[in-house]
Each structure stands twice: as C-alpha cells, then as structure tokens.
Amino acid sequence: MKAIQVTNYGGPEVAGVQSVDAPIKNKGEVLVRVVASSVNPVDIKHMTPGTVQEIEQFPMILGWDIAGVVMAGDKDSTFQTGDRVLALHPQGSWQQVVSVQENQLLKLPDDIDFIHGASIPLGAVTALQALRKLKIKQGETLLVTGAMGLVGGYAIELAKQAKISVAGLVRNKEQKKICEDLFDVRMYVSDESLPAFDTVFDTAGILDRAEILQSKGRLVTVSDDKVSPEVEERALWTEHNFVRTSQEDLQTIIALFSKGKLHSRIEAVYSMNEIQEALKHASQNGNNGKTIIVF
Ligand SMILES: NC(=O)c1ccc[n+]([C@@H]2O[C@H](COP(=O)([O-])OP(=O)(O)OC[C@H]3O[C@@H](n4cnc5c(N)ncnc54)[C@H](OP(=O)(O)O)[C@@H]3O)[C@@H](O)[C@H]2O)c1
Incomplete structure (x- = not known):
C-alpha cells in the first residue's frame, strides 16, 4: 500500500508517496480504507x-482527518465491512489504510460525501470544544478571529446555533465580503478599530490586541502563539485549548452537518500523487476552504 511520507523538515518538496507495510489491526481497532483526508495547518507546522x-x-506520516470505508473490524464491532466512516485520528491519516481505534470512528451519513467528510473532524471538533470552554452566557458578545478559516467559520456557525451575539475578524476587505455573505454576521478587518467583546475565540494568533477584549473578558485561543502581557492583564482568564478526540463531539458535529446547520468549504482536491501541489496550495494565504487529498 501507499502512504505520503515526510522525510525531513522543509517545504512541500520533503513530502512524497512511498510504499509501506499495511498496518496491523490491534484489538479495539478497525481497519479503514482511506478515501480522503485533508491538509490542516498542524501538518504544515509539523513540516x-x-x-x-x-x-x-523521520519518515513520518501526517494527517488528522479520515473519511473512508471499513475493511475489517472486530467480530462484535459496531462497524462492519463496507461501512462509510469518519475519524479524527491524531495522526497518520495520509495513507491508503489506517487502523483506527473504534472510539475515534463514526458512521458517515449518506448525505455527506467523502470529500466533505474529510474536511470536517479536526476543524469542527476544535471549534466546538474551544467554544464550550468560553462558557458564554446569554447577552454576552463573542469575537472570532480568523473567521475566514475553517475553525473560525465553524465557530461562527456554532455560535449562531447557540444564539450567541457573534462577530468575526478577517484579514482584509475581500475576506470581509466573502464572510459576510457566508455567515450573515458583522465582520471586522484586522486593521480597523473594533469594539471590546466579552469573549474572544482566537484562531488567527491575534493575541496582542487588548482593546478588543472587555475588562475581565475571557479569551480562548487555538493558535500556538503567546498571549501578550497586556491581554493577560485585561482578561479574567485566557487559555490555550487543545483538541481531544471525542466520538460524542464528532457525533454532535455530524448531526449538525446533516441538518444543514454546519457547512464545510472545499478549496481544492488533489490526488495523493499531487501532495506537493496540495501542500503548496494549502500554505497560501486567503484560502476559502480545505485542501483535500484523495487516496
Ligand atoms: N489547538 C488545537 O487543538 C488546534 C486544532 C486545530 C487547529 N488549530 C490551529 O488553529 C488555527 C486555525 O486553524 P484553521 O484550520 O482554521 O486554519 P485556516 O483555515 O488556515 O484559518 C486561519 C485563518 O486565520 C486568518 N488569519 C491569519 N492571520 C490573520 C490576521 N492577522 N487577521 C485576520 N485573519 C488572519 C487566515 O487568513 P489568511 O488565509 O489570509 O492568512 C485564515 O483565514 C491554526 O493555527 C491551527 O494550527 C489548533
């Protein structure tokens, strides 16, 4: 079978398709034939x-999202050969077959295709879990930075579902227009002055603008950047949140997709042999959706 391996630190040139041994299925795992995965910022950071x-x-196999088909499960498994499935699998999704812990898997509803399925787990579960951390009360306001990104977009849709008064922050006017059309909420551009919000969900690494947070406001970030001392001083608390696999949270997310309450955006689809082009594309600024790899 084939896998995309990264052979060193570097740009897209260090990734390539290689022949590897098929994985061995341990107890409690399910063998999945991967149909599609996605490129997430974490993959590019790893490289x-x-x-x-x-x-x-090295060599290392990256990738966190899986949409595929069950090849073999345990006798008493919930998952049967041929089932369409989805997983948040940290990490090693960029290969044709993966042995996935059963508790990371979920059946992929018929109304979600593999390409869209592969765009969902990491981004949407991250948004759900980080938003939950903010414990937003009725009447409080929320700003989502990086609203044009996948995590930011999901956070805005989830906040709207929860009837939270949410606004977004994007890089430029072009992104502002796209996001206003997508989400129908107030959008701000990075270089304009903003009101102060009760809560901030940062996905863009904008952690030095104390004025956008109310005094004693709360901020959660999923970026790797450091919160500035000015923001720390102003906030009641700030927290870096790290996603964890949760079948229950993935189920919540998928139910919302099936009801049309959450939407994924696909920017480009590449075959595994085009991994270098896929990585180049995913690394560009201004993408309006996920870069997908088909295996
Ligand atoms: N902690 C965790 O568990 C966890 C889990 C998942 C993701 N993450 C992290 O969360 C972040 C977002 O992930 P993602 O998948 O949503 O990435 P993404 O789709 O690339 O979105 C990031 C967005 O932030 C925007 N942005 C960057 N700098 C900006 C600025 N100064 N002003 C306004 N917008 C700005 C980007 O715009 P441009 O395209 O124009 O640059 C992009 O639209 C990444 O850093 C990722 O590694 C963390």
Whole structure:
C-alpha cells in the first residue's frame, strides 16, 4: 500500500508517496480504507522547522482527518465491512489504510460525501470544544478571529446555533465580503478599530490586541502563539485549548452537518500523487476552504 511520507523538515518538496507495510489491526481497532483526508495547518507546522510541533522520527506520516470505508473490524464491532466512516485520528491519516481505534470512528451519513467528510473532524471538533470552554452566557458578545478559516467559520456557525451575539475578524476587505455573505454576521478587518467583546475565540494568533477584549473578558485561543502581557492583564482568564478526540463531539458535529446547520468549504482536491501541489496550495494565504487529498 501507499502512504505520503515526510522525510525531513522543509517545504512541500520533503513530502512524497512511498510504499509501506499495511498496518496491523490491534484489538479495539478497525481497519479503514482511506478515501480522503485533508491538509490542516498542524501538518504544515509539523513540516516546518522551529515550530512547537516537532517530528520525533523521520519518515513520518501526517494527517488528522479520515473519511473512508471499513475493511475489517472486530467480530462484535459496531462497524462492519463496507461501512462509510469518519475519524479524527491524531495522526497518520495520509495513507491508503489506517487502523483506527473504534472510539475515534463514526458512521458517515449518506448525505455527506467523502470529500466533505474529510474536511470536517479536526476543524469542527476544535471549534466546538474551544467554544464550550468560553462558557458564554446569554447577552454576552463573542469575537472570532480568523473567521475566514475553517475553525473560525465553524465557530461562527456554532455560535449562531447557540444564539450567541457573534462577530468575526478577517484579514482584509475581500475576506470581509466573502464572510459576510457566508455567515450573515458583522465582520471586522484586522486593521480597523473594533469594539471590546466579552469573549474572544482566537484562531488567527491575534493575541496582542487588548482593546478588543472587555475588562475581565475571557479569551480562548487555538493558535500556538503567546498571549501578550497586556491581554493577560485585561482578561479574567485566557487559555490555550487543545483538541481531544471525542466520538460524542464528532457525533454532535455530524448531526449538525446533516441538518444543514454546519457547512464545510472545499478549496481544492488533489490526488495523493499531487501532495506537493496540495501542500503548496494549502500554505497560501486567503484560502476559502480545505485542501483535500484523495487516496
Ligand atoms: N489547538 C488545537 O487543538 C488546534 C486544532 C486545530 C487547529 N488549530 C490551529 O488553529 C488555527 C486555525 O486553524 P484553521 O484550520 O482554521 O486554519 P485556516 O483555515 O488556515 O484559518 C486561519 C485563518 O486565520 C486568518 N488569519 C491569519 N492571520 C490573520 C490576521 N492577522 N487577521 C485576520 N485573519 C488572519 C487566515 O487568513 P489568511 O488565509 O489570509 O492568512 C485564515 O483565514 C491554526 O493555527 C491551527 O494550527 C489548533
């Protein structure tokens, strides 16, 4: 079988398709034929030297999202051969077959295709879990930074579902227009002055603008950047949130997709042999959706 391996730190040129041994299925795992996965910022950070996401040993297989088909499960497994499934799988999704812990898997509803399915788990579960951390009360306001991104977009849709008064922050006027059309909420551009919000969900690493947070406001970030001392001083608390696998949260997310309450955006689809082009594309600023890899 084939896998995309990263052989060193570097740009897209360090990723390539190689033949590897098929994985061995352990008890409690399900063998999944991967149909599609996605490129997430964490994958690019892993490849980039000097980030917090270090690689312990090369060659390395990256990738966190899986949409695929069950090849084999345990006799008493909920998942049967041929089932369409979805997983948040940290990490090693960029290969044709993965042995996935059963408690990371979910059946992929018929109304979600593999390409869209592969765009969902990491981004949407991250948004759900980080938003929950803010414990937003009725009447409080929320600003989501990086609203044009996948996590930011999901956070805005989830906040709207919860009837939270939410606004977004984007990089430029072009993104502002796209996001206003997508989400129908107030959008601000990075270089304009903003009101202060009760809560901030940062996905863009904008952690030095104390004026956007009310005094004693709360801020959660999913970026790897440091919160500035000015923001720390103003806030009641700030927190870096890290996603964790949760079948229950993935189920909540998928139910919302099936009801049309959450939407995924696909920017580009590449075959595994085009991994270098896929990585180049995903690394560009201004993408309006996920870069998907088909296996
Ligand atoms: N902690 C965790 O567990 C966890 C889990 C998932 C993701 N993450 C992290 O969360 C972040 C967002 O993920 P994602 O998948 O949503 O990435 P994404 O789709 O690339 O979105 C990031 C968005 O932030 C925007 N942005 C960057 N700098 C900005 C600025 N100064 N002003 C306004 N907008 C700005 C980007 O715009 P441009 O495209 O124009 O640059 C992009 O639209 C990444 O850093 C990712 O690694 C963390």
